[in-house]
Every structure is written in structure tokens, then in C-alpha cells.
Amino acid sequence: MYAVDVQTNHEVVGNVLRIDLASSVPVYEQIANGLRAELVAGEFGPGTKLPTVRTLAIDLGVHHNTVAEAYRQLANEGWLELKRHHGAIVRERPRPQAGPDAVERFARPLRELIAKGLADGLSRSALVREMTVMVQKLEGGAI
Amino acid sequence: MISLTIVLTISGVVLLIAGLFWFMPELTRRDLYFAVTVPSEFRDNHAAKAILQRYRSELLLLSVVALTAFVAGVFLLGVRVVPAGVPLELAASFIAFYRARRRVLPHAVEPTTIREADLHSRDRLIPGDWVAASGPFILLAACAIYLWFQWGDIPLRFVVHWDAFGHPNRWAARSFASVFLPLLGTAGILAALTLILYGGAYWVRPIHAVGSEGASELKFRRAVLAVVLAAEYLIALQSSWLVVVLRAHDWGTPGRIIVLFPLILVLVLVTVFVFARFGQGGSRMSAANQSASSVPVGDRTQDSYWKLGIFYFNREDPAAVIEKRFGIGYTFNLARPITWLIAFLLLMGAVLPVLVGRLHR
Numbered sequence: 145m146y147a148v149d150v151q152t153n154h155e156v157v158g159n160v161l162r163i164d165l166a167s168s169v170p171v172y173e174q175i176a177n178g179l180r181a182e183l184v185a186g187e188f189g190p191g192t193k194l195p196t197v198r199t200l201a202i203d204l205g206v207h208h209n210t211v212a213e214a215y216r217q218l219a220n221e222g223w224l225e226l227k228r229h230h231g232a233i234v235r236e237r238p239r240p241q242a243g244p245d246a247v248e249r250f251a252r253p254l255r256e257l258i259a260k261g262l263a264d265g266l267s268r269s270a271l272v273r274e275m276t277v278m279v280q281k282l283e284g285g286a287i
Numbered sequence: 288m289i290s291l292t293i294v295l296t297i298s299g300v301v302l303l304i305a306g307l308f309w310f311m312p313e314l315t316r317r318d319l320y321f322a323v324t325v326p327s328e329f330r331d332n333h334a335a336k337a338i339l340q341r342y343r344s345e346l347l348l349l350s351v352v353a354l355t356a357f358v359a360g361v362f363l364l365g366v367r368v369v370p371a372g373v374p375l376e377l378a379a380s381f382i383a384f385y386r387a388r389r390r391v392l393p394h395a396v397e398p399t400t401i402r403e404a405d406l407h408s409r410d411r412l413i414p415g416d417w418v419a420a421s422g423p424f425i426l427l428a429a430c431a432i433y434l435w436f437q438w439g440d441i442p443l444r445f446v447v448h449w450d451a452f453g454h455p456n457r458w459a460a461r462s463f464a465s466v467f468l469p470l471l472g473t474a475g476i477l478a479a480l481t482l483i484l485y486g487g488a489y490w491v492r493p494i495h496a497v498g499s500e501g502a503s504e505l506k507f508r509r510a511v512l513a514v515v516l517a518a519e520y521l522i523a524l525q526s527s528w529l530v531v532v533l534r535a536h537d538w539g540t541p542g543r544i545i546v547l548f549p550l551i552l553v554l555v556l557v558t559v560f561v562f563a564r565f566g567q568g569g570s571r572m573s574a575a576n577q578s579a580s581s582v583p584v585g586d587r588t589q590d591s592y593w594k595l596g597i598f599y600f601n602r603e604d605p606a607a608v609i610e611k612r613f614g615i616g617y618t619f620n621l622a623r624p625i626t627w628l629i630a631f632l633l634l635m636g637a638v639l640p641v642l643v644g645r646l647h648r
Contacts, residue, residue: 159406160403160406160496161404161406163402163403164400164402165400165402166400179406187406188406195404195406202490202605202606203402203403203404203492203493203496204402204403205587205604205606206605207603208605
């Protein structure tokens with residue numbers, strides 16, 4: 145179950161996580177969203193070690209606790225196993241059963257995102273194409 | 288004759304420093320001009336060129352003044368003025384830099400707020416890894432063991448300091464402290480350099496995590512770490528050489544102490560050449576770096592954290608090692624305790640041999 149936020153502000157290009165310190169989205173959430181996108185796309189298989197909290201904090205120039213919070217969030221969602229002195233390890237994660245409100249929680253931000261795309265001048269076909277590509281890309285990974 | 292040699296040698300070093308400062312604005316990242324974040328196209332406009340021209344005029348003038356003061360000082364006050372040569376030139380160059388920086392500050396812009404991190408596992412950056420890094424310590428330990436077993440051969444009084452001409456001018460009586468404390472001092476310096484080596488590998492925040500800029504940056508980091516490692520070996524070699532050869536046997540020959548100078552000179556020249564080729568952070572290696580961006584990346588730090596343009600102090604930043612804004616290589620985040628530990632170790636390494644000379648005279 146993933147939250148799709150129109151104000152995500154994170155970007156992952158070829159296993160590079162980008163965050164925006166000026167964004168209204170909390171940094172820990174940007175980190176968690178960025179990593180989750182990678183995990184959903186299957187970029188990191190089970191057993192893969194992610195950068196340590198310290199390393200990621202230094203690279204992003206944010207406090208260790210901020211990265212630790214993002215890792216904890218992903219661990220709670222079942223993506224990561226956190227081991228003291230061993231960092232974060234990607235777990236095998238079965239596809240969860242979608243709850244009754246899952247579609248609604250997904251549709252609300254999606255509606256806002258589509259509205260923003262249309263407002264920015266994107267055509268309907270361009271939006272559908274983008275979403276199809278995105279879903280195909282993510283579905284290739286282990287969910 | 289010897290004074291003239293010393294004056295010429297120090298003058299050469301002074302000219303080298305002035306030369307480095309002369310070219311430094313061209314070796315820094317495009318969107319950092321005199322340690323100020325600016326749009327990357329700024330340095331091509333008229334205002335920037337005028338600032339550079341004035342900086343070089345002032346640098347030239349101040350360097351001539353510093354050199355003249357140094358040479359006059361040596362001939363009027365004697366060789367005790369020799370150590371002042373390099374600090375004088377550094378002060379002159381810094382004044383020129385600081386004045387140029389003040390002229391750039393009105394053109395400052397905010398750097399990007401985007402930060403990036405590579406999620407891949409990291410390559411090992413230290414050449415030869417920890418096997419190579421432990422070499423200098425093994426050399427020192429071997430030296431200490433040798434002295435321990437050759438204790439009887441060490442003269443009762445031996446030289447611990449030489450004057451500017453290479454003549455011994457300070458002696459110490461043989462004791463456990465006078466023989467082994469200088470080695471401990473060198474070990475302190477090596478420990479500090481090893482921390483710097485480790486810091487360069489693990490505590491640096493990459494400015495670009497990917498692309499040609501990221502790849503150039505990584506090559507640059509490897510080159511810097513190779514230079515630090517080479518410096519460690521030279522220091523260990525010099526210390527072992529001095530302690531074993533001069534102290535235990537032929538301690539009175541002045542020529543022996545300069546035997547490693549050519550190696551040091553080679554290291555300095557290779558370092559200058561390689562870094563001039565790379566540019567700061569590998570910025571001259573990457574074609575992508577030349578492209579103008581609407582928001583400057585700079586070094587992804589705010590100008591306000593750079594005191595006088597050279598000292599970085601940021602409590603919020605977990606990175607202990609940061610790319611210099613005006614210079615080649617890295618500097619420390621003064622807000623991190625590890626910086627002060629390294630400074631203490633370097634100080635201990637410099638002070639211990641002097642203490643030995645004074646206490647065991």
C-alpha cells in the first residue's frame with residue numbers, strides 16, 4: 145500500500161535519491177517516498193543492504209534522525225529490516241491485501257495530480273501514456 | 288652564500304604560492320567565484336572579469352611587498368626571519384582573495400536546495416585500502432623495535448634539531464622519552480592523516496552523485512586520497528630515516544637530513560600538476576560542468592556557513608569533510624568534534640619533538 149502525494153518532491157534516477165530541502169513535504173517523507181519507489185520497482189532485491197543511516201545523512205546533508213525516521217517508516221511497512229550495526233536490509237515482502245479504503249486513498253491525490261497535469265497543458269493521451277509507462281515500470285518489480 | 292640559497296629557496300616557494308593563488312579562480316567550480324555562490328555564467332560577464340583583474344593586480348602588488356619585506360628582513364635581521372617568508376605570502380594572498388570576495392558578495396545567489404545521494408554500495412576509495420594505509424605505521428613500529436634492540440649504539444647525546452643551513456643546533460640526552468617521543472609525535476601526525484584519509488573516503492558529501500560530474504568527482508577524491516597516503520609514507524620514511532640513521536650512527540652530517548627533499552618536491556609538483564588538471568572536485572574534467580544551470584549547484588551549502596570564505600562551520604551538517612570553495616581539496620566542518628581531534632593530533636605531532644629538545648637538552 146503506497147501513498148501517492150502530488151507534493152512528493154523526491155526523485156529517483158538510476159538509484160540516485162534526490163530531495164528538496166525547500167519542499168513543504170517533510171524530508172523524512174521525501175526520503176521514504178523515494179526509497180519506496182525504488183523498492184516497488186524492484187531495484188533492490190531481498191537481502192540488499194541500503195546505505196547506512198550515517199552515510200545517507202551525510203550525502204543528503206540532513207540529520208541522522210531524519211534518515212532513521214524514513215527507514216523506520218519503511219520497516220513498519222515491511223520493506224526493510226533494521227539491524228543494529230548492520231544498517232537496513234531489504235526484506236522479502238508479499239503483496240498486501242488492499243483494504244476497503246485503499247482505492248479512495250489512491251484516487252484522491254491522483255485526481256489532484258491529473259488536474260495539475262491538465263492545468264499545465266498536458267493532453268489526455270500524454271497523461272494516460274505517462275501513467276501506463278509508470279505502472280508497467282513499477283509492476284516489473286517485486287511488490 | 289648559504290643565506291642566498293635559503294632566500295632563493297623560500298622565494299621560490301613564495302612565488303609558487305602566489306602562482307597558485309593567481310590561477311585558483313580558474314580551478315574552482317564555475318558557480319563558486321571567490322567562495323561565493325553565483326550563477327555559473329557570472330564569471331564570463333564584465334563585472335566578474337573586472338573583479339578578477341583587480342584581484343590579480345592586488346595579488347601581484349601584495350606579493351611583491353611580502354617578498355621584499357622577507358628579503359630585507361633576512362639581510363637586516365638574519366636567518367631567524369626565514370620562517371616568516373611563507374606566512375607573509377599567505378597573508379598577502381589572503382588579503383587579495385578577501386577583497387575580491389567582498390566585491391563578489393553583492394552578486395551572490397541562493398544555491399539549489401536539491402540534495403542527492405547514490406543508493407548503490409560504495410566503491411573503496413583508498414588506494415590499496417587498509418593494507419596500504421597501515422604501511423607507514425608498520426614502518427614506524429619497525430623503527431621503534433630497531434632502536435629498542437640497538438639501544439647501546441645510540442650516542443649518550445644526539446642531535447634533535449637543525450638550523451636553516453642543515454647544521455645541528457639542539458641536542459638531547461639519551462633517554463626513553465628523547466628516543467621514542469619523536470616517534471610518538473610522528474605517530475600522532477600519521478593518526479591525524481589517517482583520520483583525514485578515512486574522512487576523505489567516508490565523511491565527504493558528494494556534490495554530484497551521478498553523471499559525468501559525479502564520475503569526475505570520484506576520480507578527484509581518489510587522487511586526493513592517493514596524495515594523502517603518499518604524504519603519510521613520506522613522513523614515516525623521513526621520521527624513520529632521521530631517527531635510525533642520524534640518531535643511532537652518523538648524526539652530525541647536515542647533508543643527510545635533506546636526502547628526502549627531492550621526493551617531497553616531486554610529490555608537491557605532481558600534486559600541483561594533477562590538481563590543476565582536475566580542477567576543484569574534478570570540475571575541469573567534466574564537460575557537463577560547463578553547462579549553465581538556472582539555479583547554481585555550487586557546493587550545495589549556504590554562503591553564510593563559510594566564515595571569511597575559507598572556514599566552514601555548520602552544526603546542522605553531519606558531513607565532517609567538505610570541498611573547499613577557494614582551493615583544491617577538502618576542508619573540515621569546524622562544528623564537528625572530529626575536526627578538533629585531528630587538529631590536536633597534528634599539534635601533538637609538531638610539539639612533541641620540540642618538547643623533547645627543550646626538556647632533555
